[in-house]
Amino acid sequence: MADAAGPNQLFEQWRKQFEEGAQAWSRLISQTAAAAPSPTPDPTAFWRPVLDQGVQTWAKLFAQTPATPELLTQWKQFLDQWIEAWSKVLGQAMGTEHFAKLMGQSLDQMLVTAAPAKKVVDQQIEQALQALNLPSRTQLTGIAKQLVELEDRIDRLEDSINAKLRRLSEREPK
């Protein structure tokens, strides 16, 4: 009995800490929400029940003696639920218009900065390769494109020859 009380006490303390933490989060979010014009979603709503459930399960399991490998399965399930809860929280955050706008702006900024730098680097590489009498990536790409076009022309020729042959064979008396 005394053995079971130890872990229980420990988990009760943890649980209390989580409760206090969750309350602190809620207070913080509600303060921010009061200051902000739009309502902010409560992120604690997702992970609180999961943590509570996990802690309760663990407290129950530790109270049982002797411990079996079932404990590990429970721990795995707890981690799965925890990851899933975080996945939902992150999914919700990334599913907002604000996040999409922010991501678009960051990408735009990166492209605006990268474009001139890329152009300069490309030009310099091109010049260096020309000086070394070596073909550049642009030249090789150009040749590859010509090959693709040639292949396309051959395909078209093949198609038209086949179509003509088909028509001829249809005309032939049987």
Added chain:
Amino acid sequence: MAQERFADVVERFTSGFAADVPAETIKQWQEELERGFRRLHNLHGLLTNPVEPKTGQTPRVEIYKRNKSRLYRYESARTHRTPVLFVPNLGISRPYIFDLLPGGSFIEHMTRQGFDFYLLDWGVFGPEDNDLSVEECVTKILPRMARRVLETSGTEELSVLGYCMGAPISASFVASHPEVQVKNFVNMAGPIDFAKVGLFGLWLGKENFNVDRFVDTLGSVPAAMVKACFKLLKPTMDLSTNLNLWWNLWNDKYLEGFQALNKWANEYVAFPGEFFRQWVRDFYQDNKLYRDELIMGGRPVRLERITCPVFVVGAKEDYIAPPACVRALIDKVGSREREYVELPGGHTSIIAGRGAAVHCWPKVSAWLGARS
């Protein structure tokens, strides 16, 4: 008080422990310990001597190639007359996911069911392919592939099976090429109504994403960027994958499947620039396919012109092509015979893995088999 000997302490502790613990529990812990050793052994092998998984083992013949694209025909007993042209996604990932391992392969399942099965592998694109557009795929590549299938199989009709973005692309082809006789059309997890397409729809929306600037600057969508976008879609995926790996690491069969799937999941393919521009603008931003505003090669693409039997498969937990945007095809086609099923699983697990073998493959092959 006389000092207790250490040996006595050990004896008291161990005999007490053994007395309290039932034999069944001790056996369970021994098994768990054994699993722990196997985990460590397999982890050592995974880190020091990683084995290259043998994917794509179903026998096949390349019957046509055009630039990077290949058309493969798979060996089968052919009990169904109508051949099946399978059109997967272009870019993003390689198509060996559909023929991952013997016993866990969609293609193997279809060939065993007696289908004359053809896979269109779009290929891995380089900078020389940046001018390739969706229009070219619909009006040039797909008609040629379909013709080769008909020539090789010696039939006048074929079934088209589109997966992921291969579904809207092949739906555009079927809707705009009435001269190609399509007997059946199957859409597996392919988005049709892009207004309901989820996170990608939001991120690639007109207000948030300047596709012209993106393509004009980078020329294409590099594989690393495709990877980053898909990882962002589910940021906890790697964590849960590694947790599940550790949990099942003792199981050799699981490890074999994991290695094959992990190889595929980390092999991303770049998008050609013009393809990406048209894909994002016409499909994601303007939703032209669903709104009947798409024109390909001078031909209007109207989904109502698809009049063959249509089978649509949505995945319940699909966050890339949510069920609502996949199901939309049912309401748009002009077919008298149309059916929608929603199966458990995500975007990939609907077509690959143990769940797919139980829930999805038999349904698709049974539906097609009855009409082929």
